Amino acid sequence: MTDTPMIDLSDVQKYYGDYHALRGITATIRPGEFFSLLGPSGCGKTTLLRTIAGFEEISSGMIRIDGRDMAGVPANRRPTNMVFQSYAIFPHLSVAENVGFGLRRLGLDAAEKTRRIGTALEMVGLAGYGARAAHALSGGQRQRVALARALILKPKVLLLDEPLSALDKKMREQMQVELIKLQRQVGITFILVTHDQEEALVMSDRIAVMFEGEIAQLADPETLYRRPTSRRVAEFIGVMNFLPATIVSEGSGRAALEVQGLGRCEVDAPPGGVASDGGTTVGMRPETLTILYDGQAPTDRSADGTVDEVVYYGDMTYYDVRLDGTDRPVRISMRNVFGRPVLNIKARVRVGWSPGALVLFR
Ligand SMILES: Nc1ncnc2c1ncn2[C@@H]1O[C@H](COP(=O)(O)OP(=O)(O)O)[C@@H](O)[C@H]1O
Ligand SMILES: [Mg+2]
Numbered sequence: 047m048t049d050t051p052m053i054d055l056s057d058v059q060k061y062y063g064d065y066h067a068l069r070g071i072t073a074t075i076r077p078g079e080f081f082s083l084l085g086p087s088g089c090g091k092t093t094l095l096r097t098i099a100g101f102e103e104i105s106s107g108m109i110r111i112d113g114r115d116m117a118g119v120p121a122n123r124r125p126t127n128m129v130f131q132s133y134a135i136f137p138h139l140s141v142a143e144n145v146g147f148g149l150r151r152l153g154l155d156a157a158e159k160t161r162r163i164g165t166a167l168e169m170v171g172l173a174g175y176g177a178r179a180a181h182a183l184s185g186g187q188r189q190r191v192a193l194a195r196a197l198i199l200k201p202k203v204l205l206l207d208e209p210l211s212a213l214d215k216k217m218r219e220q221m222q223v224e225l226i227k228l229q230r231q232v233g234i235t236f237i238l239v240t241h242d243q244e245e246a247l248v249m250s251d252r253i254a255v256m257f258e259g260e261i262a263q264l265a266d267p268e269t270l271y272r273r274p275t276s277r278r279v280a281e282f283i284g285v286m287n288f289l290p291a292t293i294v295s296e297g298s299g300r301a302a303l304e305v306q307g308l309g310r311c312e313v314d315a316p317p318g319g320v321a322s323d324g325g326t327t328v329g330m331r332p333e334t335l336t337i338l339y340d341g342q343a344p345t346d347r348s349a350d351g352t353v354d355e356v357v358y359y360g361d362m363t364y365y366d367v368r369l370d371g372t373d374r375p376v377r378i379s380m381r382n383v384f385g386r387p388v389l390n391i392k393a394r395v396r397v398g399w400s401p402g403a404l405v406l407f408r
Contacts, residue, residue: 129193135191141178170190253267364378
């Protein structure tokens with residue numbers, strides 16, 4: 047790996063008239079990285095992707111690709127290629143003609159073209175499909191054709207704008223796994239746009255979570271999930287319980303807290319410390335809380351509560367448990383174990399928890 051980032055975004059701003067769509071995006075993307083832009087609809091993901099591709103000019107800031115400033119470089123001169131949400135393939139052409147479309151201007155001989163098309167089709171699991179009519183393909187196959195067509199030009203960066211969102215759940219999950227494999231195989235930098243947090247977690251080396259034209263947090267999936275830096279990021283990525291807390295003391299990166307329902311504990315303080323008025327919120331993921339069954343070894347800490355709601359999923363059960371001394375339940379996810387009965391509403395339970403799993407927000 048070189049030290050030069052593949053993509054270097056420096057204070058990228060984009061206005062559409064008065065509308066401020068990108069509000070100072072700064073980030074670097076490494077060569078060979080699978081990078082995702084994740085955020086709700088309208089937060090600027092597509093806009094950012096299009097500015098990298100050169101379909102959209104930035105209002106200020108700088109975009110470098112592989113060390114080169116892209117100002118004034120048109121889309122067709124950039125080392126990027128884009129795969130769109132809607133399969134932009136030509137239905138009246140064959141699969142091979144679709145895949146080889148971008149090769150027209152390269153002046154390759156017929157044998158070389160055929161070879162390249164064959165390799166690209168193999169990459170996306172469509173070996174032998176070259177002669178088929180594109181309009182006769184399924185949604186998943188069309189998206190593979192679109193991928194092959196983008197990859198055949200050997201871009202340094204492949205930009206994917208919600209490429210799987212039109213597929214049904216099963217096909218989407220299958221394509222996610224295939225895309226990860228494909229990316230490892232070709233070693234090209236992938237930038238994926240998605241509004242689906244699970245998809246981003248499954249696929250990415252790192253994720254930039256965006257809200258309203260800004261990056262709220264940029265981290266690897268585990269850090270994003272376990273250590274979100276804001277309630278907003280925490281809530282966007284999975285489920286998180288929030289409990290009110292009071293800060294008893296703070297210093298050297300640690301904070302002593304009194305957490306409603308859980309009691310006194312010490313946790314890591316967020317960078318920059320906590321707001322000074324003493325009141326705050328802690329978060330905890332449902333799987334970091336455990337219902338302690340009889341005879342089970344005690345966890346670090348425990349608290350008592352009452353089951354408010356039971357949602358059975360087969361392999362998992364979600365319990366909403368109201369801890370004594372609190373007015374709102376916390377959600378606890380438990381993996382079901384053969385021979386252990388599911389609890390009923392109103393059951394009294396002991397809940398195990400660990401201060402290390404609590405997240406304190408600024
Ligand atoms: N060509 C355009 N002209 C004016 N506003 C635009 C244009 N393209 C996008 N926008 C606005 O910029 C914001 C971000 O859009 P977009 O990047 O498409 O969001 P996302 O891909 O995250 O859903 C939206 O509010 C959208 O309406
Ligand atoms: Mg979009």
